[in-house]
Amino acid sequence: MEFSFSDTQRELMVQIERFGREVLVPNWSQHADDNNIFLTESWRGLAEMGVLGMPFPEEYGGMGLGAVDTCAAGEALGRAGVDAGTLLSWGASSILCGVPIWKLGTDEQKAKYLPKMCSGEWIGGFCLTEPGSGSDAASMATRAVRDGDAWVLNGSKTWITNGPTGHHFVVTAVTDPTARPRAAGISAFVVDADTPGFRVGKKLDKLGHRTSPTSELYFEDCRIPASALLGPENYGFMLVAKLILGWERTCLLAPALGGIWHGMEVACKYAASREQFGRPIGKFGAIQEKIADMRVAYEVSWGLLYQVADKLDRGDDNVLTEAAVLKTYLTEATVKCAEEVVQIHGGYGFSKEYLVERHWRDAKLGTIGAGTNEIQRGIIARAIGGF
């Protein structure tokens, strides 16, 4: 792989990291984390910096940049130590909801949704998971039935990021229950949250990413116009899944990549200042090994992530296996590094005073969301063994 950042991309990262440190980090509070409060001011800040609309064309209020640029921004925010909840909400809105609208939407859909998503006025979300279907997403039960010039949706979704705050959602539903494979009978729709029959259910209390609101959503005879179909009927799921896959496993993971760097810096600072046995703990080989392993994890993850993002920018979205390798390695490295940062802080790492416990709680989602790592390993093994 021959890939390196351009000077413009390096400058973009410097600016965004500075903005993250100076504006977004101080806007987080323990109170917000304890009480699952969405940080509206941080959202406005991301909009003003152009981050919410980074990949979308300028005619829709975006910056017209690519996957590499968007990842660089996400990495910079992670390096700054911006709370992972805000960045998850960004990913769910701009990437999981915005990218399918941008790539598959009609001119009318793009003109309606993208400008207000870029400006931060409207938050989006993506609805795939249901109470009975997680990893086996195509076994979903939510139905969409055509009725004249409308579709009528019935069913429920769960674990929906931005569920309580979203203005609209890309929703997947079965449109042909006889189709085999089942994924070939599923379509995607854009559903506005003020549609009669759409209801926000229970808000979910989570281990980490607590500034990102998550909830159940219900569709009860929810009647949406025929024009709400996103992409072709019965192939929406396949197209959306294919599109989201590469973008999700790069842009949504980029903050975690930056998070490894951030954790390494925090650990080094502490190891230089905390003294035991008459010297800084950073002088001990056991501590140095942990810090060295963090740097190795960062470098390997960096190569894996930008390799996939670069492929997307070159118009090649055939990234299933590379994205699975990236997702598996990076998310497990993130958990391991966050744990070692806590370990380096000793008992203080276990207290809320140093924030490192928050990074550890946040890190765990990576191995579960966006297709669990067991599912990723299945993809990798099948690609190798042809099973």
Ligand SMILES: Cc1cc2nc3c(=O)[nH]c(=O)nc-3n(C[C@H](O)[C@H](O)[C@H](O)COP(=O)(O)OP(=O)(O)OC[C@H]3O[C@@H](n4cnc5c(N)ncnc54)[C@H](O)[C@@H]3O)c2cc1C
């Ligand atoms: C904070 C958070 C935010 C989320 N946001 C969204 C969102 O915005 N939109 C959305 O649609 N979803 C969202 N999700 C849902 C997420 O994508 C699912 O939780 C994930 O896909 C796993 O599904 P599940 O929880 O039902 O687990 P299950 O599929 O029930 O899996 C349980 C366990 O069984 C294992 N397993 C299952 N099948 C296999 C297999 N074939 N081989 C080996 N092991 C297997 C899994 O790896 C896992 O360890 C979110 C989840 C969380 C926690």
